[in-house]
Amino acid sequence: MTADVTSAIRQAIVSLALPPGSVIDKSAICEQLGVSRFPVSEALARLQIEGLVDIAPQRGSTVSLVRIADVREYMLIxxxxxxxxxxxxxxxxxxxxxxxxxANMAAQREAAERDDSEAFHQIDIEFHDIIYRSMRFTKVKGIIDSARANLDRARRLIITPRRLALTIAEHQAIFDGILAGNQDQANKAIRAHIDAVMVELFAFAREHPDMFADGHTLGTDQDSFPFG
Structure with a gap:
C-alpha cells in the first residue's frame, strides 16, 4: 500500500498536478486514495529522500522546489x-x-499535432528507452531512471508547442545518425538536444526564479552548463 501511495504522489508531483512549493494536504490525499495517514506519511518520507518533498516539523510537508544545480548534474550525466x-x-x-x-517519431508528431503535451512527454521518454532496451544496458538505464523524477518536473515546466516541434527535430537528427550508421553524427545530435533543453530551462528559471530553489543564483549560460 505504501508503494502504491508513493507512486501516486510521485506522479502528481512529476506531472505538476502538485506544483513546486505547494502545500501537501495529507487529509485530502487520504480521502482521495482511501487510505489511512500512516502510508501517506511513509510515502512522503520516501519522497523526501528522492528530493521531491520537504518535511518541516510542526509545519507540514510541501512539494520541493526544483534545484537547477541538481538538474544540471543529472543532465550532464x-x-x-x-x-x-x-x-x-x-x-x-x-x-x-x-x-x-x-513508429515513435510518427507518434511524437501525432501528439504534437494534437498539442497533447502529456502524451508527448511519455513518447519522448520511450524514444530514449527504445535505444537502451536495444543495447540491454540495464545499469545505464537504471542510473538515468533514478534521476528522472526531478528531470521530468523541470522539463515539463518548459513544454510549449515550440519546444515540442524542436524536440521532434532534435530526435529526428539523432535518428538520422543511427540510420546513417554515423557515430559522430548521432553523438553530436544527442549532445545538441540536451544542450538546447538546458538553454531553455536556464532562460525559464531566470524569468521565474521563485519556482526554483536556487533560481536567484544562476550565472550566464556559458558558466552554468558545459555546452558543446
Missing part, C-alpha cells in the same frame, strides 16, 4: 551516458530498432 551509448549501439543495431524508432 545523461549527456555523457547517452552519447556513449549511441556510440556503442551504432553498427550493431538491427531492423527492430529502426522500426520502433520510426
Amino acid at each position: 545523461r549527456k555523457g551516458l547517452e552519447s556513449e551509448a549511441l556510440r556503442v549501439l551504432i553498427g550493431s543495431h538491427d531492423a527492430t530498432l529502426t522500426e520502433a524508432l520510426h
Whole structure:
C-alpha cells in the first residue's frame, strides 16, 4: 500500500498536478486514495529522500522546489551516458530498432499535432528507452531512471508547442545518425538536444526564479552548463 501511495504522489508531483512549493494536504490525499495517514506519511518520507518533498516539523510537508544545480548534474550525466551509448549501439543495431524508432517519431508528431503535451512527454521518454532496451544496458538505464523524477518536473515546466516541434527535430537528427550508421553524427545530435533543453530551462528559471530553489543564483549560460 505504501508503494502504491508513493507512486501516486510521485506522479502528481512529476506531472505538476502538485506544483513546486505547494502545500501537501495529507487529509485530502487520504480521502482521495482511501487510505489511512500512516502510508501517506511513509510515502512522503520516501519522497523526501528522492528530493521531491520537504518535511518541516510542526509545519507540514510541501512539494520541493526544483534545484537547477541538481538538474544540471543529472543532465550532464545523461549527456555523457547517452552519447556513449549511441556510440556503442551504432553498427550493431538491427531492423527492430529502426522500426520502433520510426513508429515513435510518427507518434511524437501525432501528439504534437494534437498539442497533447502529456502524451508527448511519455513518447519522448520511450524514444530514449527504445535505444537502451536495444543495447540491454540495464545499469545505464537504471542510473538515468533514478534521476528522472526531478528531470521530468523541470522539463515539463518548459513544454510549449515550440519546444515540442524542436524536440521532434532534435530526435529526428539523432535518428538520422543511427540510420546513417554515423557515430559522430548521432553523438553530436544527442549532445545538441540536451544542450538546447538546458538553454531553455536556464532562460525559464531566470524569468521565474521563485519556482526554483536556487533560481536567484544562476550565472550566464556559458558558466552554468558545459555546452558543446
